Amino acid sequence: MCGICGIVGPRAKNSEARTSVSVMMHALAHRGPDDEGCTQGQEFIFGHRRLAIIDPANGQQPLASPDKTVTLVYNGEIYNHLELRASHLSHHVFTSNCDTETLLHLYQEVGPDCVNLLEGMFAFALYDSRRNLFMAARDHFGIKPLYLHQSTDGALFFASEIKALIALPEVPSILDPHALNQYLVLQYCLGDKTMFKGVTRLEPGCMLLWTPGQEKPATSRYWDVAYNIDFDRSEGEWIEELTFLLEDSVRKRLRSDVALGTYLSGGLDSSTVTGLASRMTQNPLTCFTGKFHEGPQFDESHYARTVCSSFGCTLQEIAPTLDDFINTMPEAIRMMDEPAAGPGLFAQYMVSDLASKDVKVVLGGQGGDELFGGYARYLVAYLEQSLHGSIMETQKEGRHIVTLKSIIPNMPSLKGYESMLKSFFSDGLFDSVDRRYFSLIDRSKGLEKILSPEFAHIFNREQVFEEFQEVFNRDDILSFFNKMTHYDQKTQLPALLHVEDRVSMAFSLESRVPLLDHRIAELLSSMPPSMKLKGGEGKYILKKCVEKFLPPSVVGRKDKMGFPVPLTDWMKKPKMREFLKQHLRGGSGIFDQKALCSAIDKEAPFGRLVWGALCIEMWHEICLNGRCA
Numbered sequence: 001m002c003g004i005c006g007i008v009g010p011r012a013k014n015s016e017a018r019t020s021v022s023v024m025m026h027a028l029a030h031r032g033p034d035d036e037g038c039t040q041g042q043e044f045i046f047g048h049r050r051l052a053i054i055d056p057a058n059g060q061q062p063l064a065s066p067d068k069t070v071t072l073v074y075n076g077e078i079y080n081h082l083e084l085r086a087s088h089l090s091h092h093v094f095t096s097n098c099d100t101e102t103l104l105h106l107y108q109e110v111g112p113d114c115v116n117l118l119e120g121m122f123a124f125a126l127y128d129s130r131r132n133l134f135m136a137a138r139d140h141f142g143i144k145p146l147y148l149h150q151s152t153d154g155a156l157f158f159a160s161e162i163k164a165l166i167a168l169p170e171v172p173s174i175l176d177p178h179a180l181n182q183y184l185v186l187q188y189c190l191g192d193k194t195m196f197k198g199v200t201r202l203e204p205g206c207m208l209l210w211t212p213g214q215e216k217p218a219t220s221r222y223w224d225v226a227y228n229i230d231f232d233r234s235e236g237e238w239i240e241e242l243t244f245l246l247e248d249s250v251r252k253r254l255r256s257d258v259a260l261g262t263y264l265s266g267g268l269d270s271s272t273v274t275g276l277a278s279r280m281t282q283n284p285l286t287c288f289t290g291k292f293h294e295g296p297q298f299d300e301s302h303y304a305r306t307v308c309s310s311f312g313c314t315l316q317e318i319a320p321t322l323d324d325f326i327n328t329m330p331e332a333i334r335m336m337d338e339p340a341a342g343p344g345l346f347a348q349y350m351v352s353d354l355a356s357k358d359v360k361v362v363l364g365g366q367g368g369d370e371l372f373g374g375y376a377r378y379l380v381a382y383l384e385q386s387l388h389g390s391i392m393e394t395q396k397e398g399r400h401i402v403t404l405k406s407i408i409p410n411m412p413s414l415k416g417y418e419s420m421l422k423s424f425f426s427d428g429l430f431d432s433v434d435r436r437y438f439s440l441i442d443r444s445k446g447l448e449k450i451l452s453p454e455f456a457h458i459f460n461r462e463q464v465f466e467e468f469q470e471v472f473n474r475d476d477i478l479s480f481f482n483k484m485t486h487y488d489q490k491t492q493l494p495a496l497l498h499v500e501d502r503v504s505m506a507f508s509l510e511s512r513v514p515l516l517d518h519r520i521a522e523l524l525s526s527m528p529p530s531m532k533l534k535g536g537e538g539k540y541i542l543k544k545c546v547e548k549f550l551p552p553s554v555v556g557r558k559d560k561m562g563f564p565v566p567l568t569d570w571m572k573k574p575k576m577r578e579f580l581k582q583h584l585r586g587g588s589g590i591f592d593q594k595a596l597c598s599a600i601d602k603e604a605p606f607g608r609l610v611w612g613a614l615c616i617e618m619w620h621e622i623c624l625n626g627r628c629a
Contacts, residue, residue, distance in 0.1 A: 001510035002061070002075040003028030003049040004146075005159040006125060008134045009212045012045045012155070021047040024164040027628075030335075031075075031160060031505045037061050039071055043212045044127040044134065046073040051508055053077070053361060054257055059098035065108060069129050072104045075160055076122030076144045077512065079252035084117060107135075115207055115222050119252065119517065123202070125158055134210045140223050140518040141367065142204030142494040145501055148217075149199050156210065156217060161502075162199055162337040163628035172198060173627050175620075177458055180590070185444045185464040187612055188341050188495035190471070192219075195338045195619070204494055223518060225486070225525035227477045235544070238531055242523060243545045249517040250276040250363070258360040261286040263351060263511075264315065265563055266303025268374070268539060269365025271554045272546050273514050277363055278311035279549070285313045288355040288362065290347050293319050294566035297416075300559075306551050316358070320350040322570045326579045334622050335506040339615035341495040343565040349503040356507035366500055367516040370488045371524055372539040373532045376417050376560065377440045378484055380424055382536060383407060383414075384436065385480060407536035413558040433480050434472050437487070438465055443608045450595040450609065452586070481529040489521070567611070571600075584613060588620035 005024035007017050021038055025047040029036075032049025039046050039062040048061040054077070062073045078084070081099035084106055085092075092105045099120075106114040107126060112135055121143035125136040136158060138146050149157045149171050157165055165171045176197040179189045192200040202208055205224060210217035254260065254277060262274045264287035278285050287308055292298035301317055308315040320328075325346055332349045333340070355362050369375050386407050424440060448456055472487045497513075504511035524532065527541065534540040547555045570576040580600050586593035591613055599610055622628065 001031070001051040001053060001077070001505070003031030003160045003164070003505075004047070004061075004073045004075045004123065004125060005157075005164050006044060006046040006073060007155055007157055008044045008125075008127065008210070009153075009155040010043070011151075011153065012040065013042055017045045020168055020170070021045050023167050024159050025049055027164040027167045028160055030508060033508050035060060039064065039073075041071065041127065041129065043129075043132065044071065046071060046125065046127075048073050051360070051510060052258070053510055054099055054255070055097040056257055058096035059100055061100060063100050063104055065104055070104060070108060070126055072100065072107070072124060072126040074100050074103060074122065074124035075146075076120060076124070076139065077253075077510070078103055078118055078120040078122060079249075079255065080117075080119040082255075088117070112137075112207060112209060119519070121512070121516075123160065132211055134212060134217075135207065136202060137207035137222070138202045138204055140205045140521070141489070141497065141516045143497050143501070143513060143516060145498065146202045147194065147199055148202060148208075150216070154213065154215075156212075162194060162196060163334075163623070165199055166196065166623075166627045173624055174198065175624060180455075180616075181458065181460055182464055182467065183339055183616070184447060184459060184612065185442055185461055186468075186491070187339070187443045187608070187615075188491065189338075190467055190491060195624075204490075225489075225521050227474075227479075227482055227486075227525050229479075229528055230526045231528055235531065235541075238523075238527055238541060239544050242520070242541060245517060245520050245523060246272070246514070246545060247276060247280075249514040249520065251280055253363055253512045253514045254280055256361045259358065260361040260363070261288060261355060261359040262313075263287070263355070263362055263364035264289050264304045264307060264313075265365070265561075266300040266305075266307060266554065267365065267560065267562075268542065268546070268550075268554065268557065269368030269515060271303070271307045271365075271550055272368070272542065273363050273365050274307055274313065275311060275546065275550050276514075278313055285311070286358055287313045287315050288318075288351050289315060290318050290320065290351045290354075290563060292566050293321075294569045297561075298564055298566050300561050300563075303554055303557070306553060310551050316354060318350055318354045320347065322573060322576055324350060325565075325570065326575065330618060330622060332503070332506075333615065333618045334626075334628055335502045336499070336619075337502070337623055337628055338498070339612070339619045340499060341492070343567055343611055344563055345499050345503065347563045347565055348499060349506065352503045352507050352509055352511075356509040360508070361510045361512060362504070363512045363514060364500070365515060366496065366511075366513040367493060368539065368542070370485055370493045371515060371521055372542045373481060373485055374538045374560070375488070376414055376538075377420070377437075378481065378533060378538060379407070379410065379414060379536050380417070380420060381433075381437055381440060381480065381484060382533065384424075384429065385433075386536075410536040410538075413538070413560065416559070433483065434469055435465075437472065437484055438468050441492075443612060446609055447612075450591050450599055450613065452589055452592045455590045479529040481533050482525070485532075486525075580610070580614060583618050583621070584610075585617070587625075588617055590616060590620075 034052040035050040046062040078099040081102035123144040123146040174197040
C-alpha cells in the first residue's frame with residue numbers, strides 16, 4: 001500500500017518538475033512511511049511513497065523493466081500475483097516476490113489488457129517509451145484512489161490524494177459548484193467529479209491511455225457487471241459457488257509479510273470475513289472494534305465478543321468520546337480532502353488508529369451491504385412495491401417480485417427506522433421506482449431553509465435527480481432490487497471506500513475488503529434477486545453460506561447498527577454545541593449563518609442537514625482555503 005504521484009508531458013523533464021513531485025510525495029508521506037523513490041524521463045516523472053507489506057526488503061518503486069522501456073508506479077495489492085506468475089509469466093526472471101514486479105511484466109506481455117487479469121485493489125500509472133504511451137488504471141470498485149489534473153499547457157498531473165495536487169501552485173484550489181450541488185443532495189459526488197474544480201478522479205473499473213501532447217487523455221471502462229439472470233441453477237448450486245469465491249477471496253487477502261488483523265463490528269459482513277480468515281490462519285487473529293458508552297443502541301461489541309469466542313480471536317475495543325470527536329474531526333476532514341459521506345468517518349478513524357498500533361494490514365467487511373442487499377431502505381422500497389402489487393393485483397417484475405405475504409416475517413428488521421418510514425410514505429406513494437429510491441437517498445430535505453441566498457439560487461435538486469437517473473435506469477437491469485444495489489455500487493460504495501482508504505492510510509494501515517472481489521460481484525449480478533432478498537430478508541444467500549460456521553445469534557440478527565455515533569446525545573452538551581457553532585460560522589458563504597444556528601438550537605436529533613453543513617464548512621476552512629496543509 002502506497003502513495004503515488006507524477007507529471008506526464010514535456011514539462012516532466014524540467015528541473016522544476018522534480019521539486020513539484022517532491023512536494024507531492026511529502027503530502028503523501030502518511031501513505032508510505034517505509035520508503036520513497038523518484039524516477040524522471042523525457043516525458044514523465046513519477047514519485048512513490050511505500051508502505052512495505054509484501055517482500056519488505058525489496059520492491060522499491062518506481063520500478064523500471066529490465067530494458068528500461070517501461071516504468072511503473074503502483075498503489076495496492078494484486079492478490080492473484082502468484083497465480084499470474086505461474087500462468088502467464090513463467091519465462092520471466094524475477095528479482096523480488098512483490099506484486100509490483102508481476103504487474104510490470106504482465107503489462108510487457110499483454111499491454112493495457114493486463115487489467116482484465118487482475119484480482120485486487122489498485123491504482124497504477126506507467127509510461128511505455130516504445131509506444132510513447134502513458135497508462136493509468138483503477139481497480140474494479142475504486143478501493144484505491146487516483147486523481148488527475150491537466151494544466152493549461154497540457155501537462156497531466158496525478159496523485160493518490162487531492163492534497164498532493166493542490167499543494168502545487170499549478171493546481172488551483174477552487175470549489176466546483178456542480179459538484180457542490182451533488183454533494184448537497186447526496187453527500188457524495190457522481191462520476192469523475194470532485195469538489196475541486198479542475199481535479200477529477202479516475203472512475204472505478206476504468207483506465208486512461210494518453211500519448212503526451214494529445215489534447216485530452218481518453219478514459220474507457222474495462223469492467224462492469226452484466227445482469228444476465230440465470231434462473232436455472234438451484235439454491236444449493238448458488239451457495240456452493242458463492243462459498244468457494246468467498247473462501248478464495250479471503251485466502252488470497254491473507255497473503256502478507258507483516259502483522260495482520262480484522263475489523264470486527266459484530267455484524268454479518270465483518271463476522272464473515274473474520275470467521276473465514278480465522279479458519280485459514282494458524283495463529284489467533286487480533287480483531288478491532290468500537291463502541292460508545294452512551295447506551296446499548298451504540299454498542300454491538302457483545303456480538304463481536306461472541307464471534308471472537310467462537311474462533312479463539314483476541315478482541316481489542318475502543319470507546320470514543322465527545323472529546324475525541326472534537327479533537328479528531330479537523331484532522332479527519334483534512335485527511336479526507338473532501339466532505340465525508342456520513343458520521344461513520346469518525347468511528348472508523350478511531351478504530352483505524354487502534355488497529356495501527358498492533359498490525360499493518362487489516363481485513364474488513366466493507367461492500368457487503370451494497371453487493372448482498374443489506375440496507376433497510378431496500379426493504380422499505382420493496383414494502384411499497386408489495387403494497388402496490390397487492391392493491392393493483394399486478395406483478396410488474398414477474399419472478400423478481402417480493403410479495404406482501406412473503407415480506408411480513410422480515411418486517412421486525414425495520415425497528416428503529418420509523419422516521420425513515422414516516423418520511424418515505426408521507427409523499428409520492430406509488431410514484432415511479434426511480435423517483436421513490438431517490439427519495440430514500442436524498443439528504444437535502446429542508447436544505448433550502450439554511451442555504452444562503454446566493455447558493456439557494458444555484459441549488460438544483462432536479463438536476464441531481466436527472467444525473468441520478470442516468471445511473472439508476474440502466475436498460476439491462478429489470479429488477480428494482482438490482483437497480484438499487486447497482487446504483488449504490490456505482491455511487492455510494494466509492495464514497496464509503498474513500499473513507500475506508502483515508503482513515504486507514506492516515507495511520508499507514510492497509511485495509512483489505514475481501515467481499516469486494518469482482519468475481520463475487522459478477523456471480524451476484526447473474527443471481528435471481530429473490531436469492532439475495534428472499535421474502536424481504538436482506539443478504540439471504542450470504543447467510544446461507546455462513547450459517548454453518550458463524551454463531552446463530554450473529555446470522556439471525558435483526559438489529560442492524562452500522563456503528564452509529566451518538567451525535568444526538570452529544571448535541572445536548574454545551575461543549576458540542578460550541579464546537580458546532582465554531583465551525584458553522586458560515587465562512588464558506590454556502591449557508592445562512594442565522595439559519596444554521598437556529599438549526600443547531602432546534603434540530604432535536606443530529607440530522608443529515610447539520611452533519612452535511614459541518615463537513616462542508618470544515619472542509620472549506622481546512623482543505624479549500626487551507627489547501628489541506
